[in-house]
Amino acid sequence: SAVISQKPSRDICQRGTSLTIQCQVDSQVTMMFWYRQQPGQSLTLIATANQGSEATYESGFVIDKFPISRPNLTFSTLTVSNMSPEDSSIYLCSVAPGQPEAFFGQGTRLTVV
Amino acid sequence: AQKVTQAQTEISVVEKEDVTLDCVYETRDTTYYLFWYKQPPSGELVFLIRRNSFDEQNEISGRYSWNFQKSTSSFNFTITASQVVDSAVYFCALSRNDYKLSFGAGTTVTVRA
Numbered sequence: 001s002a003v004i005s006q007k008p009s010r011d012i013c014q015r016g017t018s019l020t021i022q023c024q025v026d027s028q029v030t031m032m033f034w035y036r037q038q039p040g041q042s043l044t045l046i047a048t049a050n051q052g053s054e055a056t057y058e059s060g061f062v063i064d065k066f067p068i069s070r071p072n073l074t075f076s077t078l079t080v081s082n083m084s085p086e087d088s089s090i091y092l093c094s095v096a097p098g099q100p101e102a103f104f105g106q107g108t109r110l111t112v113v
Numbered sequence: 114a115q116k117v118t119q120a121q122t123e124i125s126v127v128e129k130e131d132v133t134l135d136c137v138y139e140t141r142d143t144t145y146y147l148f149w150y151k152q153p154p155s156g157e158l159v160f161l162i163r164r165n166s167f168d169e170q171n172e173i174s175g176r177y178s179w180n181f182q183k184s185t186s187s188f189n190f191t192i193t194a195s196q197v198v199d200s201a202v203y204f205c206a207l208s209r210n211d212y213k214l215s216f217g218a219g220t221t222v223t224v225r226a
Contacts, residue, residue, distance in 0.1 A: 100212065104157060106156065
C-alpha cells in the first residue's frame with residue numbers, strides 16, 4: 001500500500017478564484033490519478049498525472065479548468081481554476097503502487113460560494 | 114466501455130444482521146479487476162477487496178466475503194454480523210490494466226444498534 005497526504009483537507013473559496021490541491025505519497029509511484037466526487041455522487045476520474053509530461057484528461061475535463069503538475073514520482077498538484085459553485089466537490093488523489101488496487105488520499109472537500 | 118451498476122441505493126439493517134451488496138458490471142476486456150471500497154462519513158476511500166477476472170474463487174476474509182460470477186457479470190459483497198462501524202457508502206469498481214477505476218453509484222449502508 002501507500003500513504004497519501006492531501007492538502008488542504010477542506011476549503012471554502014469565492015467563485016472566480018482558483019485552488020491548488022497537493023498530493024504527497026510516501027513512496028515513488030508511476031501511476032497517479034485525480035478523481036472528483038460531486039455531492040451525493042460517485043467518483044469520476046478527472047485525469048492521469050504523468051511524471052515529466054502533460055496530464056491525460058478524461059472526457060469532459062480540460063487542462064484549462066483543471067491544470068495538473070507532476071514534478072516527480074511522489075508529488076502532484078491539481079488546480080481548480082475560475083471556480084463556480086458547481087465545482088463544489090470532494091477531490092481525491094489516488095495512486096496504484098504496482099498493484100491493481102488503487103489507494104486514495106483523504107480527499108479535499110471544496111465548497112465554492 | 115466499462116460500466117458498473119449498484120442497484121441498491123440504501124440498505125438499513127440492525128446490528129448483527131448480514132448485509133449483501135449487489136454489483137453488476139459490463140466490460141469488453143478479457144482481463145480486468147473488480148474492487149470494493151468503503152467510504153465512511155469522514156470521506157476517505159478505503160480499499161477492501163480485489164478480484165481478478167481470471168480468478169473466480171470466492172473467499173472469506175474476516176467478516177467480509179464475496180461472490181464473483183463471470184457468467185452473470187456479478188461481484189457481490191457480504192458483511193457478516195454487521196456492526197455500527199460498518200455504516201458507510203460502499204462502492205464497487207472496475208478497472209483494466211491501466212489502473213483507471215470506473216465506480217458504481219454506491220450503496221449507503223446504515224447499521225442500527
